[in-house]
Amino acid sequence: MLYIIGLGLGDERDITLRGLDAVKKCEKVYIEAYTSLLSFGLSTDGLSTLEKLYGKPIILADRETVEEKVDNILSEAHGSDVAFLVVGDPFGATTHTDLVVRAKTMGVDVKVVHNASVMNAIGICGLQLYRYGETVSIPFFTETWRPDSFYEKIERNRKLGLHTLCLLDIRVKEPTLESLCRGKKQYEPPRFMTINTAIDQLLEVEQKHGKSAYNEDTECVGFARLGSEDQMIVAGTMRQLQTVDFGEPLHCLVIVGKTHPVEEEMLEFYKINTEKPEQKCNGIA
Amino acid sequence: MLYIIGLGLGDERDITLRGLDAVKKCEKVYIEAYTSLLSFGLSTDGLSTLEKLYGKPIILADRETVEEKVDNILSEAHGSDVAFLVVGDPFGATTHTDLVVRAKTMGVDVKVVHNASVMNAIGICGLQLYRYGETVSIPFFTETWRPDSFYEKIERNRKLGLHTLCLLDIRVKEPTLESLCRGKKQYEPPRFMTINTAIDQLLEVEQKHGKSAYNEDTECVGFARLGSEDQMIVAGTMRQLQTVDFGEPLHCLVIVGKTHPVEEEMLEFYKINTEKPEQKCNGIA
Structure with missing residues (x-):
């Protein structure tokens, strides 16, 4: 299962309980770095705040990673639970439609956890x-x-x-x-x-x-x-x-x-x- | 302080950590009943699910309560922390602009906790x-x-x-x-x-x-x-x-x-x- 989880707009406390539950049960957690690090005022420190909250490591996925390694991420999501974290709502200002389309085409189940967006x-x-x-x-x-x-x-x-x-x-x-x-x-x-x-x-x-x-x-x-x-x-x-x-x-x-x-x-x-x-x-x- | 807190769209697990923190420190918690009970599939049971999660009683505020007793609610928020819960985002499809305007006019501080909306x-x-x-x-x-x-x-x-x-x-x-x-x-x-x-x-x-x-x-x-x-x-x-x-x-x-x-x-x-x-x-x- 691929969970695409909106983090909301402020900081690590803006995730929903549903989102946090999902992150906690995922074996791998990716965070979309395109705008995330910035919006959350995150440096490496910021990332470790999230890691502390989630109790597990987070893998930074910049645009290149997503484009180049999306098949790897989706293969992982075929056999286990993988979280992909995005700032705001998964389908807010930046869209992740393409990721969903590829997942569904590969037969990977997708769950979306909504949140606030701009x-x-x-x-x-x-x-x-x-x-x-x-x-x-x-x-x-x-x-x-x-x-x-x-x-x-x-x-x-x-x-x-x-x-x-x-x-x-x-x-x-x-x-x-x-x-x-x-x-x-x-x-x-x-x-x-x-x-x-x-x-x-x-x-x-x-x-x-x-x-x-x-x-x-x-x-x-x-x-x-x-x-x-x-x-x-x-x-x-x-x-x-x-x-x-x-x-x-x-x-x-x-x-x-x-x-x-x-x-x-x-x-x-x-x-x-x-x-x-x-x-x-x-x-x- | 008046906290206007979006509950998101699904059920009680869609509140954000920031929203839950705020509810927990409030002395009184109102829930806007206009659409809430319904969207959350809540009967009296549903309300008690929320109350269990929050660890405190919730007061149902239907449209009449809000219109008739808004001054009471705002007076309470003058001296203590009061939460007003709404389904979706506070400024989503239904707006709570009027409540905010009255609060600010009375000198009551307002904090908004965003969430997903339709x-x-x-x-x-x-x-x-x-x-x-x-x-x-x-x-x-x-x-x-x-x-x-x-x-x-x-x-x-x-x-x-x-x-x-x-x-x-x-x-x-x-x-x-x-x-x-x-x-x-x-x-x-x-x-x-x-x-x-x-x-x-x-x-x-x-x-x-x-x-x-x-x-x-x-x-x-x-x-x-x-x-x-x-x-x-x-x-x-x-x-x-x-x-x-x-x-x-x-x-x-x-x-x-x-x-x-x-x-x-x-x-x-x-x-x-x-x-x-x-x-x-x-x-x-």
């Missing part, structure tokens, strides 16, 4: 989840690559009065240009898009297309480390949020659509303090 | 969460009240190739007509919309508006008891799903938009067995 935890800011349109991803722009297909989607959502969740780019284990040329494995340091960069890029794209999908005065909500003890949630215009230091990753951004009174009342608690913009505004922890 | 757990069917449009609610039609504002939203989502989550009506503690006239409190038995009823209503509304937003051959996914051990997930056309007995509540329905190949591969596992339509098709548990 996709539902953003509800904490008071904007109702059923009033969101299509979610968009904002990729890091480079000199030569500035894809902006998100613009059209945001424009559409805003015309309909819907909120838009913007997932911000994560670059982990990107091979260096040099290593690609020489065939040696070397990686760029990990990069996580900040809310500030996202807003810069959004405004650049608005200027290019000029369809007034949004502007510097458009209300947004910035989220950093959502679900953690030190999460930071700030509501304000794009211009205002550009002045905020949201600190450590992960960040995400919501562009606010048309609001109902109860949504507005709740957003009030997260409004930026314009007199002291440097003051952290955590709202509800 | 809004993200539907990801298990393989349709990517970021490819959903606006969520709709399907209310029970009566002789004289047949509101169909969901139709326009579904039509829009489908034109854009987006999937649509349909939340199905729940009627709990509805006063009887007699009790409304006489001022005595008597309630209708609880009602939960089935996938079959939802499809009947959807097709009726399509016939009325005739804009071909969808038809009997439109692919859908039906979910019953999502996140529970006995969940049932079946993919098929509206016509096919009408022949399926999904059993006990809660049900919800996804109307499939344009699919990517990996989404299709995953949906395959849930496809209805047309030769044995009565066969339960659980796919991934």
